[in-house]
Amino acid sequence: MPPTETLFLESTTRIQKDPIHSFMDFQVWDFPGQLNFLDPTFDFDHIFGELGALIWVIDAQDEYLEPLSKLHTTIIAIQRFYPAINIEVFVHKVDGLSDEYKLDTQRDIMQRTQDELSDNGFDNVQVSYHLTSIYDHSIFEAFSKVIQKLIPQLGTLENLLNILCSNSGIEKAFLFDVLSKIYIATDSSPVDMQSYEICSDYIDVIVDVSEIYGYLVDPLQEEATVEASSIIRLQNGMVLYLREINKYLALICLMRKDSIEKQGLVDFNVQVFQNALQRVFEVGR
Ligand SMILES: Nc1nc2c(ncn2[C@@H]2O[C@H](COP(=O)(O)OP(=O)(O)OP(=O)(O)O)[C@@H](O)[C@H]2O)c(=O)[nH]1
The missing domain is CATH 3.40.50.300 (P-loop containing nucleotide triphosphate hydrolases)
Structure with missing residues (x-):
């Protein structure tokens, strides 16, 4: 609202x-x-x-x-x-x-x-x-x-995000609940308000664009669609990388433009992160 x-x-x-x-x-x-x-x-x-x-x-x-x-x-x-x-x-x-x-x-x-x-x-x-x-x-x-x-798995999520950041040249990573735009975990580097704001605004952009150009998916489908990801290059040389994790969560990373030159590596590491996260939530159920 x-x-x-x-x-x-x-x-x-x-x-x-x-x-x-x-x-x-x-x-x-x-x-x-x-x-x-x-x-x-x-x-x-x-x-x-x-x-x-x-x-x-x-x-x-x-x-x-x-x-x-x-x-x-x-x-x-x-x-x-x-x-x-x-x-x-x-x-x-x-x-x-x-x-x-x-x-x-x-x-x-x-x-x-x-x-x-x-x-x-x-x-x-x-x-x-x-x-x-x-x-x-x-x-x-x-x-x-x-x-x-209130999230019992918070420590594990933070660790996974730390590993992802250090192996992919990511400066800051947030795991967002897309609907409420609250972040449920981030890596252990300090959060500055500007990074949080830009990632949060990025969700708005993606949600708006998806509403216009997206297609209907089965609402009962828990898994993310493979192609649900997006990259925006900012004027200051930074890059925003978003990947849908499941129907509630999205990973948003802030990185320098040299890191995204090895996009294959980033995509692979994010996929590994996504699989690990799925297992963490399965165990927590
Ligand atoms: N300036 C300012 N106004 C705010 C803020 N948050 C809420 N308001 C205003 O405060 C008024 C009351 O908001 P509510 O959310 O109904 O407040 P409440 O304390 O829950 O009131 P009750 O529903 O009666 O319990 C509204 O007119 C809001 O626009 C804020 O962060 N800044």
């Missing part, structure tokens, strides 16, 4: 459960801000029993002390019974703030949370913070990091 359309979203009045069927099946539960789910009338175990991650969204453009205090109460409640739940705080709508103010806001939220948890005897709670906005790619990046923590 483009950001401008979010202006017309209706307010959430009840818990909305959205099942996501992708490389891994999960559900996103959207809670209305005003709902007190710690009230004894709610079934605490039903809400938190099978939760992988709690994403707490704080509006950085608004007064945040009250939502923050609710966050603290929630963390303390779930720490007692479900300490394994990942707690992720999105300091959201930061597009309206200056760079300095963004960081100050995040620091303030972190400090208040740490103090409150320590005062209640919880000194070692892991809370992750993300600065997010729907007007750039930061919201996708933050979701990527949250989802990655």
